[in-house]
Amino acid sequence: MNLSKFLKNGFLILVASLVLTACATQKKTGQMQGDVYTGKETVEYLASGVPDRVFFATNETVLTTASRETLRKQAAWLRKNSKINVVLEGHADERGTREYNLALGERRANSAKDYLMTYGVSADRISVLSYGKERPVDSGSNSLSWSKNRRSVTVKAN
Amino acid sequence: MLLRYLFVVLIIIPIEAFALIEVDITRGNLSPLPVAVSPLAIDKDSKENFEKLLKKKNLGSEISVIVENNLRQSGLFNPLNKDAFLQKPDIANLKPRFEDWNLIKAQALITGKVTFVDKKLRVEFRLWDVLAGKEMMALAFTTVPSNWRRVGHIITDKVYERLTGEKGYFDTRIIYVSEEGPKTNRVKKLAIMDQDGVNNKFLTLGNELVLTPRFSPTNQMVTYLSYFKNLPRVYLLDIETGMQEVVGDFPGMTFAPRFSPDGKKIIMSFAKDGNSDIYTMDLESRIVERITNHPSIDTSPSFSPDGRYIAFNSDRSKYQQIYVMDKNGKNVKRISFGNGLYGTPVWSPRGDLIAFTKLHKGKFYIGVMRTDGTGERLLTENFYQEAPSWSPNGRVLIFYRETKTNSKGEGFSAKLWSIDLTGYNERMVETETDASDPSWSSLLSN
Numbered sequence: 001m002n003l004s005k006f007l008k009n010g011f012l013i014l015v016a017s018l019v020l021t022a023c024a025t026q027k028k029t030g031q032m033q034g035d036v037y038t039g040k041e042t043v044e045y046l047a048s049g050v051p052d053r054v055f056f057a058t059n060e061t062v063l064t065t066a067s068r069e070t071l072r073k074q075a076a077w078l079r080k081n082s083k084i085n086v087v088l089e090g091h092a093d094e095r096g097t098r099e100y101n102l103a104l105g106e107r108r109a110n111s112a113k114d115y116l117m118t119y120g121v122s123a124d125r126i127s128v129l130s131y132g133k134e135r136p137v138d139s140g141s142n143s144l145s146w147s148k149n150r151r152s153v154t155v156k157a158n
Numbered sequence: 159m160l161l162r163y164l165f166v167v168l169i170i171i172p173i174e175a176f177a178l179i180e181v182d183i184t185r186g187n188l189s190p191l192p193v194a195v196s197p198l199a200i201d202k203d204s205k206e207n208f209e210k211l212l213k214k215k216n217l218g219s220e221i222s223v224i225v226e227n228n229l230r231q232s233g234l235f236n237p238l239n240k241d242a243f244l245q246k247p248d249i250a251n252l253k254p255r256f257e258d259w260n261l262i263k264a265q266a267l268i269t270g271k272v273t274f275v276d277k278k279l280r281v282e283f284r285l286w287d288v289l290a291g292k293e294m295m296a297l298a299f300t301t302v303p304s305n306w307r308r309v310g311h312i313i314t315d316k317v318y319e320r321l322t323g324e325k326g327y328f329d330t331r332i333i334y335v336s337e338e339g340p341k342t343n344r345v346k347k348l349a350i351m352d353q354d355g356v357n358n359k360f361l362t363l364g365n366e367l368v369l370t371p372r373f374s375p376t377n378q379m380v381t382y383l384s385y386f387k388n389l390p391r392v393y394l395l396d397i398e399t400g401m402q403e404v405v406g407d408f409p410g411m412t413f414a415p416r417f418s419p420d421g422k423k424i425i426m427s428f429a430k431d432g433n434s435d436i437y438t439m440d441l442e443s444r445i446v447e448r449i450t451n452h453p454s455i456d457t458s459p460s461f462s463p464d465g466r467y468i469a470f471n472s473d474r475s476k477y478q479q480i481y482v483m484d485k486n487g488k489n490v491k492r493i494s495f496g497n498g499l500y501g502t503p504v505w506s507p508r509g510d511l512i513a514f515t516k517l518h519k520g521k522f523y524i525g526v527m528r529t530d531g532t533g534e535r536l537l538t539e540n541f542y543q544e545a546p547s548w549s550p551n552g553r554v555l556i557f558y559r560e561t562k563t564n565s566k567g568e569g570f571s572a573k574l575w576s577i578d579l580t581g582y583n584e585r586m587v588e589t590e591t592d593a594s595d596p597s598w599s600s601l602l603s604n
Binding site: 059061102136141142 | 340341342343344367369370383388390410411413414427429431432433434455457458471473477478501502515517520541542544545560562563564565567570595
């Protein structure tokens with residue numbers, strides 16, 4: 001075996017192991033950034049390319065960059081479909097007291113509402129409903145499940 | 159229906175005996191007091207009448223079993239096995255042979271008699287100090303036979319009060335939320351039961367989500383949150399008539415309701431445009447007052463028993479903490495300063511403590527602190543638990559606890575638990591279904 005062939009094989013092995021590592025990391029953290037859910041598993045669509053929900057970090061109500069992008073798509077779609085009204089359903093994960101979570105869900109839905117309004121959707125087309133921690137989409141007791149449940153979902157009202 | 163039958167309590171032999179025995183309730187249940195609860199004596203006629211009426215073979219023993227269970231559950235008493243009793247119920251009630259009771263190490267003895275008089279249930283009972291060989295208390299009362307379980311609870315309350323020096327909490331009810339179905343779509347109903355888990359009744363059908371029921375001080379009314387027509391609002395329910403009405407019909411969500419100590423107002427949160435503040439509504443005049451006005455979340459308000467202060471939950475310092483303010487919203491002071499987040503403050507009926515839920519490093523705790531935030535004591539730690547509610551004498555807390563689900567989402571349950579203020583005597587309260595959001599009534603009779 002000459003040196004170049006040895007190096008070539010070694011390189012292949014190195015590449016293979018890098019790919020494997022990448023896969024492993026992907027599996028572990030690919031669905032969350034920090035503790036905000038970035039996966040697609042629970043997401044439904046208002047129309048093609050218009051996701052129905054945005055996700056939040058623990059105890060947070062601020063919109064992430066990805067959430068703002070989703071809401072801009074929703075706003076554009078709502079401007080085009082001016083007869084459709086929506087309910088923004090705000091949710092929290094199970095790791096908080098019931099009453100505080102009701103308030104938190106209401107605040108999350110309103111963050112989304114404010115953003116939709118900034119992008120030209122009139123306030124009278126949007127109502128807000130907080131479910132607190134009462135309606136999780138994922139019943140698991142782990143951080144990935146909780147991240148899916150911290151959400152505001154835009155639902156057609158008519 | 160529930161409360162219409164007021165008890166006539168007649169003290170027939172009020173003897174102010176000097177108690178040699180007493181139960182120290184500040185030290186927990188390290189050595190529960192051995193007590194013998196003799197079956198209540200019953201004559202043949204009464205026995206047959208009650209059997210026809212209530213389908214209970216021997217009402218005398220049934221009532222004594224209620225007393226026995228109550229005493230055991232309190233953790234302060236150790237009711238002795240009836241098999242060891244040497245004296246017959248009727249003779250013991252006339253004049254106990256104290257040597258016999260001493261022999262089985264009973265320190266206190268409860269005896270009594272039930273009779274069927276004018277279609278009513280007449281009960282007398284006596285509490286005896288075995289070591290001193292003296293009667294400590296004797297009471298008799300008459301009620302409708304269907305109230306027989308309450309008779310057992312009232313006897314326990316009287317015995318508890320005589321031996322501990324504090325009011326009991328046995329003739330009481332718990333209102334709670336019954337839960338069924340998958341975690342992602344729970345069906346919730348209001349339910350009410352006696353404090354020992356018996357006489358369970360559902361008050362709503364489960365058509366809409368209901369949360370956080372709380373008793374009025376008179377026990378007749380309940381305030382709670384209902385999602386009727388998908389509009390989360392605070393409601394008022396009369397448990398005698400079943401009449402319901404919305405009280406928090408504001409343009410937004412109203413939630414976290416509780417009564418003021420005089421029962422005349424409801425204090426609650428009102429959420430609008432992403433901000434929750436605390437309001438009161440006078441139930442007679444319907445006048446609404448805004449108590450807090452702050453861009454943070456303000457919720458879970460609870461009045462002090464004298465009505466002068468309000469404890470509440472706010473995240474005005476970024477995360478959930480407990481605050482106390484005057485009843486008009488002035489002089490807001492943060493009182494929780496330990497590590498972690500604090501929620502669900504509930505003022506003790508005695509006024510000296512505030513019970514709370516604490517979240518720290520992924521664990522939930524039920525604890526108490528003084529009303530200025532000092533003297534924090536954590537009573538119990540678990541994966542998830544919250545929403546403590548005080549027994550009317552301020553000795554016991556009832557709360558709910560949820561279990562972790564596995565990776566398949568299985569294994570979830572929600573149950574009611576109670577724990578003594580001392581941190582001892584933690585026990586599950588049996589319910590027909592899963593259960594959450596318990597609220598303890600005040601004493602039904604006094």
